[in-house]
Amino acid sequence: MGLAAAAALPAAGIASPSAHAVGESGKVDRESADRYGGFAPLTIREQGGFAVGGSVITTPGAFDPRNPTNPAGQTLHGDHARVFYQVPMRPRKLPLVLWHGYKQSGVGWGTTPDGREGFQTIFLRRRFAVYTLDQPRRGSAGQTTVSTTTDASTSDQWFYNQFRFGLWPDLYPGGQFPKGEEAREQFFRSMLPDTGPIDGEVLANSVSALFDQIGQGILVTHSHAGGFGWDATMKNRKIKAVVALEPGSGFVFPEGEVPDPMPSSAGTLAGEAVPLKEFRRLTEVPIVVYYGDNIPTKPTDIAGRDNWRVRLAMARLFVDAINRHGGDATLVHLPSIGITGNTHFLFSDLNNVQIADQISYFLDKKGLA
Amino acid sequence: MGLAAAAALPAAGIASPSAHAVGESGKVDRESADRYGGFAPLTIREQGGFAVGGSVITTPGAFDPRNPTNPAGQTLHGDHARVFYQVPMRPRKLPLVLWHGYKQSGVGWGTTPDGREGFQTIFLRRRFAVYTLDQPRRGSAGQTTVSTTTDASTSDQWFYNQFRFGLWPDLYPGGQFPKGEEAREQFFRSMLPDTGPIDGEVLANSVSALFDQIGQGILVTHSHAGGFGWDATMKNRKIKAVVALEPGSGFVFPEGEVPDPMPSSAGTLAGEAVPLKEFRRLTEVPIVVYYGDNIPTKPTDIAGRDNWRVRLAMARLFVDAINRHGGDATLVHLPSIGITGNTHFLFSDLNNVQIADQISYFLDKKGLA
Numbered sequence: 110m111g112l113a114a115a116a117a118l119p120a121a122g123i124a125s126p127s128a129h130a131v132g133e134s135g136k137v138d139r140e141s142a143d144r145y146g147g148f149a150p151l152t153i154r155e156q157g158g159f160a161v162g163g164s165v166i167t168t169p170g171a172f173d174p175r176n177p178t179n180p181a182g183q184t185l186h187g188d189h190a191r192v193f194y195q196v197p198m199r200p201r202k203l204p205l206v207l208w209h210g211y212k213q214s215g216v217g218w219g220t221t222p223d224g225r226e227g228f229q230t231i232f233l234r235r236r237f238a239v240y241t242l243d244q245p246r247r248g249s250a251g252q253t254t255v256s257t258t259t260d261a262s263t264s265d266q267w268f269y270n271q272f273r274f275g276l277w278p279d280l281y282p283g284g285q286f287p288k289g290e291e292a293r294e295q296f297f298r299s300m301l302p303d304t305g306p307i308d309g310e311v312l313a314n315s316v317s318a319l320f321d322q323i324g325q326g327i328l329v330t331h332s333h334a335g336g337f338g339w340d341a342t343m344k345n346r347k348i349k350a351v352v353a354l355e356p357g358s359g360f361v362f363p364e365g366e367v368p369d370p371m372p373s374s375a376g377t378l379a380g381e382a383v384p385l386k387e388f389r390r391l392t393e394v395p396i397v398v399y400y401g402d403n404i405p406t407k408p409t410d411i412a413g414r415d416n417w418r419v420r421l422a423m424a425r426l427f428v429d430a431i432n433r434h435g436g437d438a439t440l441v442h443l444p445s446i447g448i449t450g451n452t453h454f455l456f457s458d459l460n461n462v463q464i465a466d467q468i469s470y471f472l473d474k475k476g477l478a
Numbered sequence: 479m480g481l482a483a484a485a486a487l488p489a490a491g492i493a494s495p496s497a498h499a500v501g502e503s504g505k506v507d508r509e510s511a512d513r514y515g516g517f518a519p520l521t522i523r524e525q526g527g528f529a530v531g532g533s534v535i536t537t538p539g540a541f542d543p544r545n546p547t548n549p550a551g552q553t554l555h556g557d558h559a560r561v562f563y564q565v566p567m568r569p570r571k572l573p574l575v576l577w578h579g580y581k582q583s584g585v586g587w588g589t590t591p592d593g594r595e596g597f598q599t600i601f602l603r604r605r606f607a608v609y610t611l612d613q614p615r616r617g618s619a620g621q622t623t624v625s626t627t628t629d630a631s632t633s634d635q636w637f638y639n640q641f642r643f644g645l646w647p648d649l650y651p652g653g654q655f656p657k658g659e660e661a662r663e664q665f666f667r668s669m670l671p672d673t674g675p676i677d678g679e680v681l682a683n684s685v686s687a688l689f690d691q692i693g694q695g696i697l698v699t700h701s702h703a704g705g706f707g708w709d710a711t712m713k714n715r716k717i718k719a720v721v722a723l724e725p726g727s728g729f730v731f732p733e734g735e736v737p738d739p740m741p742s743s744a745g746t747l748a749g750e751a752v753p754l755k756e757f758r759r760l761t762e763v764p765i766v767v768y769y770g771d772n773i774p775t776k777p778t779d780i781a782g783r784d785n786w787r788v789r790l791a792m793a794r795l796f797v798d799a800i801n802r803h804g805g806d807a808t809l810v811h812l813p814s815i816g817i818t819g820n821t822h823f824l825f826s827d828l829n830n831v832q833i834a835d836q837i838s839y840f841l842d843k844k845g846l847a
Contacts (some may be wrong), residue, residue: 150567153520156599157589160667168632174645175743175779177636185632186666191585198519216560216618220526230525248618249585251670253630259673261625263537263554267546276543297555298529301620302673304628374544410544 151233156195161322162315163189163245166254188305190315191215191250195229196238203326203349203477204238208316210332210357212268212300214248215241217331221457222296223287228329228456231465240323244334245315246305253305260302268300269293270413271375272453273403281403285450285458296454309359313340320347327477329468332357332453335398336381343383343390350477352468353398354455357420360427363388363434368426374409375416378423385434392436395475398424399441399467401451401458417453437475441467520602525564530691531684532558532614535623557674559684560584560619564598565607572695572718572846573607577685579701579726581637581669583617584610586700590826591665592656597698597825600834606847609692613703614684615674622674629671637669638662639782640744641822642772650772654819654827665823678728682709689716696846698837701726701822705750712752712759719846721837722767723824726789729796732757732803737795743778744785747792754803761805764844767793768810768836770820770827786822806844810836 163186170181193215194204207218207228218229218241226234233239243250266277274286274296286292316337320326329352330338336359342348343361358378362368363385370379404417424440431438443451448463455464472478532555539550562584563573576587576597587598587610595603602608612619635646643655643665655661685706689695698721699707705728711717712730727747731737732754739748773786793809800807812820817832824833841847 151522151525153522156520157593157595158585159589159593160664163667166630166632172635172646174635174639174782177639177781178633180632183632183636184634184666185630186634186663186669187630189667191667193585193588214618216527216562219562220528224526224528226526243618248620249583249612249670251617251620251628251673252667253628253671256628256630256671258627259620259622259625261535261554261556261622261674263535263549263552264547265554266541266543266552270543270546277541294555295529297553298532298558298560298621300555301618302622302625304620304671304673305630412546413543 149234151230152198153233154196154198154200156193158191158193160189160191160250162311162318163187164254164311185252185254187252187254188245188311188315189250189252190245190319191243191248192240192319193242194238194240195233197233197236199236200238201236201478204240204323205232206316206319206323206326206328207239207241208244208328208330208334208338209242209247210334212302213331214243214299214301216248217299217454218456221287221461222292222299223289224295225461228461228465231462235465235469240319240326242316242319244337245311246303246307248301251304255305257303257305259304265297267413270411271416273401273413273417274452276411276413281450283450284403284452285401285460286452286454287459309337309340312337313344316341317345320345325349327352327472330354330356331456335359336361339391342394343387346390346393348394350395350472350475351397352471353396355400355417355420355453356398356424360423361388361391362427362430366430368423371419371423373412373415373419375412378419380423380426388430389434391431391438392434394437395471395477396428396431396436396438397441397468397471398428398439399443399455399464400424401453401455402444402449403452439471518603520599521567522602523565523567523569525562527560527562529558529560529619531687532556533623554621554623556621556623557614557680557684558619558621559614559688560612560617561609561688562611563607563609564602566602566605568605569607570605570847573609573692574601575609575611575685575688575692575695575697577611577613577697577699577703577707578616579703581671582700583612583668583670585617586668586823587825590656590830591661591668592658593664594830597830597834600831604834604838609688609695611685611688613706614680615672615676617670620673624674626672626674628673634666636782639780640785642770642782642786643821645780645782650819652819653772653821654770654829655821655823656828678706678709681706682713685710686714689714694718696721696841699723699725700825704728705730708760711763712756715759715762717763719764719841719844720766721840722765724769724786724789724822725767725793729792730757730760731796731799735799737792740788740792742781742784742788744781747788749792749795757799758803760800760807761803763806764840764846765797765800765805765807766810766837766840767797767808768812768824768833769793770822770824771813771818772821808840
C-alpha cells in the first residue's frame, strides 16, 4: 500500500534491540545492559501525577460537622482524568500523551503481560516526556459523579478473541501475544470495570484540558480512545499529531460524506458526521493509524475477528477522507510492511520495540521528534 | 513520651532539605538542584507493574465465540492488588511497600496535592526500591468479582474534617495541609470509590502474596490499611517491619486482652481479638506508629476530630500490648516531639520530608535501612 510504504520503516530496516538494552540515545547500551543485568538505567528529571478536567456536584443544604455523613451542603469532585508523568533528562520538545482503551487504564502502557517494558518506559528512554492517563471513571480516575453498578460478569474469553490473541483457548500461530499461563493471567488482571457511564464529551474534555495544561504534544490513542481522540484533536490545537493504535470506534467524517454503515457479526459499525469546519482540524496535523494482524478480509461469524474487518475498512475510508481534504494521514496495516502476528495490543506485544521503532520513524519523518 | 523519645529523631535535629533537592545519598545535591531547576535527577534501574493475588470466577457452560457476550463458559479474573514499582541503582536490602488508605489509591504516594514529591519518590531518592499498590477493588485494581454500586454521594466536607485539614472551610492554623484552592481540589480528586465490597481477607491475602513474590520488605500502611496491615503481618514472615501512618481501624489484641470499646461522636471503636499465637507475630518485627496534630484529648461533638481521639488512645493500648508480650513497638505522637500541624496525610503534608526523615531514622536505628 502506497501510503504505508511511504510512512513506515521497513520491518527489516533495523534490528529491534531488546527494550531492556536500549539506552537514552535509543541505541543499545551494551555496557549498561551488562552491568545492570540487562537493564540500562533510566535517568528521570521529574515524575509525578495530577488530576485534570472534571466537574463538581453539590447537594443543596448546609454541611453539619456534627452529622458529616449527611450529604447536604457537601460537594463531590469527579469526572477528571488522572495523569502520571515522567520527564527524562534533556526531553524532546513534544511530550507523548498515552490514552488507553476500553476496560484498560494507564498502567497498561507501563509493563507488558510478560513483564517487559511498555511504551511508557520505552519512549522515556527515547527522551520523550511521557504522560499516561486514566480516563474519567476508570482506574485511579474512578471518582464519578454518576454512579453505576460495576461489571463483574465473566468475559475473559470474549476479550481474548476480541483482542486477537487467538481463538480461545489457542494463540494465533506466529502471533505476538506472549506465551504461557502467567502472561495470560496478567493480561486478564489488567482489565477494569467502568465506575460510571462512558461519556464521550467528558472524556474528550478531560484530555483537552490536559493539553491546555501541559502545552503542545503528541496524542497516542489505543482502541476505544481512538474516536475520543479525534474529538479531543478537533477541540484542541495543542495536539500536534495523533498516533492511533487500532482505533475501534468513533470514526468521524464531514457531514454528507459519511460512508454506509458496515455490518459485521460483532455488530454494525457506523461513521459519525461532524461539521466540515471541525473535520478540517484533522487535516492540520500528521496522523498515523496502525493495525495488526489476523484481521479477516471476508465476513466471518467469529465476532472477535469480524469486528476488526469492518474497523480496518472504516479506518481506510477515514484516512482517505482526511487526505481528500488536504490532510496528512497514513494507515499502516502492519502485515503489509512485513510485520506479522500483532494483536490488538500492539504496544505490549512481543515486538513492541519494533512497533515503537515505527512510531519513532514516523514522528522523526514529520519533524516531531 | 519515653518510647517516642527513644525512637524518634528530634524535630530540630536536622534541617529538612526540600524533596526536590535531595539526591540519591539522601543529602542535598546543590549542584544538581541548581542545574535542573531544583530537581536532582532520579536514576532508576528498573520500573514496572504487575497484578498479584486475586481470584477467578467461572460461569458454568460452554463459551461460544459466535455469541461472545454470553458469560457462559467464561472466566473473570479479579480481586487482585496492582503494584507499581521502581528500583533505584544500588538499592538497599529491603524494599518499601506503600499501602494506601480508605478512598485512596497508590497514586497518593506519588505526588502531594500541591505537586511536591511524595513518599514514592522521596524514598526512591533514599535508595529504597519502592512498591506502591492499589488494593483489590480500588483504582487500577478495580476488577472485582463481586459487583457494587459506585458511591457518588457528596462527601468532600466530611473527609476534609475527618482528615484533619481543618474544620471546613478553614484550615487549622499552623497546619501542614498546603494552602489554596488548587491543592484542595487536587486532594479531593485523589479520592476514589470502591468497585466492590471491602473484604479484609481479600486485602490481607493480596498483600501477603505480594511479599511472597518480592521477598522480605518493610510494610508502610496508611489509615484504613493499618488494620489490614497487621493481618498481613500476622500471615507473612517476609514482612520485616511495619510503619503505620495514623492507623484507623483493626487494632488487634490477644484473646482476653481486648480493651473496652471506645465510644466517640464518630462511632464506637472496638479492638479485635486474635489468638495469642497469631498476635505474637507482631512482637517479632519492629513496628512504629505515627499520629499527627489536632487530635483532641477530651470528647467533642465534631466527629472528624473525635474519631482520632479514640484511635490514638486505642493505638497506645495496642503498642503497649505488643511490648507487654516482648515486642518492639513505638508510638510517635508527632506534636510530643515538636512536629506540629500534621494532618491525617502525614506523607503528603508540607513537611513530608521531615516525616520521611523520622521514618529513615527509625529504620536506620532498627538496622533495616
